[in-house]
Amino acid sequence: MVSRTTADYEAMAIAGCEVISEPAFWAGYDRSTEQGFYDYFSLLTGFEPQRAAKFGIQHYTWMCINPKEAEDIGLGQAVIDLIPEFLTKDNVLGIGEIGLNKNSKNELEIMERHIALADEHDQLILVHTPHLEDKLKGTKLIIDALKNFSNLKEERVIIDHVEEHTVGLVKDAGYWAGMTLYPESKLTARRGIDIVEKFGSDQIWMNCACDWGVSEPMATPKAAQMMRQRGHSAEEIDKVFYQNPKSFMAQSPKFKLG
Secondary structure, three states, X not given: OOOOOHHHHHHHHHOOOOEEEEEOOOOOOXXXXXXXXXXXXXXXXXXXXXXXXXXXXXXXXXEOOOHHHOOOHHHHHHHHHHHHHHOOOOOEEEEEEEEOOOOOHHHHHHHHHHHHHHHHHOOEEEEEOOOOOOHHHHHHHHHHHHHOOOOOOHHHEEEEOOOOOOHHHHXXXXXXXXXXXXOOOOEOXXXXXXXXXXXXXXXXXXXXXXXXXXXXXXXXXXXXXXXHHOOOOHHHHHHHHHHHHHHHHOOOOOOOOO
């Protein structure tokens, strides 16, 4: 939400939003020093929760250097070294959104170091899959990397930005699947509902993007309304948009509603 105005917070509150889960992500430019990330992490754990609270919304976040900035191994490690300090903050749920952008060797190395950190500190993991034509390849690389950590429990990992050709792969491997809704790109609400109807509502949820491009903070309540129009029960809608995210994030002892 650091890229959004307070008007978005107000609209989400009016729509009934109780909790925001905001991963560390790209700032619209590549940061050149670890100090820039330290300041960003301080924003996510200090000012942003206060801003959300003014609208009655609880704010949670995740720590990482995102895949778009992970080519520089030295910078990546320097940022990873900062993260343990922030894992003690009350609103930090885990490590994310880590993952791959162009499926490069360096991105994979930094992702694996993040996974090791999460494994060491018993943290939930939120993973970003590529928004490119090689999403399938990237998803397979991510699952292979996760499987290399034998102590890591699949149910404590959510792999985000799944689409029709990757959701089955993610769910069959035992991970949670996240669908990120956009009005123009990536995954529309209609396609997301199609996926729920085909693959079921277990270990899956829809989320909205609040980033620098064309995105819609109200995408999830609009998708819920579309599900009603397509004949889904109130119970199933509640499961996809409320109970499932709650169940996953509640694996962190820090996550509380109300």
